[in-house]
Structures are given as C-alpha cells and as structure tokens.
Amino acid sequence: GENVEQHPSTLSVQEGDSAVIKCTYSDSASNYFPWYKQELGKRPQLIIDIRSNVGEKKDQRIAVTLNKTAKHFSLHITETQPEDSAVYFCAASRGTSYDKVIFGPGTSLSVIP
Amino acid sequence: DVKVTQSSRYLVKRTGEKVFLECVQDMDHENMFWYRQDPGLGLRLIYFSYDVKMKEKGDIPEGYSVSREKKERFSLILESASTNQTSMYLCASSPKLAGEQFFGPGTRLTVL
Numbered sequence: 001g002e003n004v005e006q007h008p009s010t011l012s013v014q015e016g017d018s019a020v021i022k023c024t025y026s027d028s029a030s031n032y033f034p035w036y037k038q039e040l041g042k043r044p045q046l047i048i049d050i051r052s053n054v055g056e057k058k059d060q061r062i063a064v065t066l067n068k069t070a071k072h073f074s075l076h077i078t079e080t081q082p083e084d085s086a087v088y089f090c091a092a093s094r095g096t097s098y099d100k101v102i103f104g105p106g107t108s109l110s111v112i113p
Numbered sequence: 114d115v116k117v118t119q120s121s122r123y124l125v126k127r128t129g130e131k132v133f134l135e136c137v138q139d140m141d142h143e144n145m146f147w148y149r150q151d152p153g154l155g156l157r158l159i160y161f162s163y164d165v166k167m168k169e170k171g172d173i174p175e176g177y178s179v180s181r182e183k184k185e186r187f188s189l190i191l192e193s194a195s196t197n198q199t200s201m202y203l204c205a206s207s208p209k210l211a212g213e214q215f216f217g218p219g220t221r222l223t224v225l
Contacts, residue, residue, distance in 0.1 A: 043216040089155055100171060105155040
C-alpha cells in the first residue's frame, strides 16, 4: 500500500527565515497531495494542496512543489512568523473515487521570535 | 462553515469496556473517516465510509468497528477497550475522497 515519509520530524527556524518540509511517497499512481497544519490543541486544517498536473502552487507565503518522477513533494514557508509554529502533515492519494488519503508522520515546526 | 463535531473531548474507560465515539457533520458530505493520532505516527486511518451503510477498512482496523446508519453520523466502536487504544481519535468528513477533509476537535480516550 501507499507509504508517505516526511522529513524532518522537528524543525526550528528564526522568525523571518524560510522553512522547508519534504515528503516522499511510494505509490506512483498518487496524484493528489494535500498539506495540513495542526496548531497545538486544535484540529488539522488544510493549508494548500497540489494535483499532479502542476509542478508548483503558491498561496502567499506558502508554496508546494511536486516532482512526480522522483515521487517527492515539498512545502516551503517563507518569512516565517511565530504563528506558523505547528505540526505540519503531508499526505498523498490517488485522487479517485473510494481512495483514501495517507498521511505522513508530521513535522513539528517551531518559529523562534 | 463546515462543522464536524465529536461526542466527547475527553473520555476515560476501563479495559474490556465497549466504547462508542460519535461524529456528526452538517455539510451533507458523502465521505467520513476515523483516525487515531499518536506522537510521531501522524494520522493513521482506522475506517472510512463513502456512503451510508458502506465502510472500508483503513490501515489499523483491528479492535475497532464502525457504523454509519445516517449520512451525517459516523460512529467508531471499540468492542473491548484495551490500554493500547489510549489515543487521540479524530473524525473527518469530505465531499469526495480526494478533496479537503474537515476534522472534528478530537476525542482523547484513556483506557485504564
């Protein structure tokens, strides 16, 4: 079955610096890749997603890149702020009916003021 | 706004008890999911349902069952709770499987 790996497991950056989280997946048929953010004590929420027909997607300070050949995708956060501190989960899915989304183990990001 | 609610935020049960966790969504979503969240392991899928009375096993279904009698409600059942089922349980719903999932607030279950 699909397996999603995520690195690093923890990440600390200075406020204003960039943060990059990388994920790899095993199922070459995967074509939908969402990213979720979970703040302490709160529920996960979707922050950005990408489908396999594009290589990059941006939304203000966050961007996701996808390399289908290498089966990896990354989340980039620029100009980090303390409110970016959270656990981030990547996920992968085939994107077809009745197909489940498989989550990575998560990255705990700390932004130091 | 999509609202996904779970019956309890915190629950303490004893080994061997039958435990019911309920999830309700108000957005007419076809798909509903149950995950457990443990430190370092991410979100692991227990069961999901893509229609009323339909269910599919996720990655860790052992020791659990589910029920979906109505579209808006998805219940997770621990037939005989064990200490290794102490965890945070998250419910989610989505309008389609490969789309945004909306999560409930979670139930922290402790089995003594």
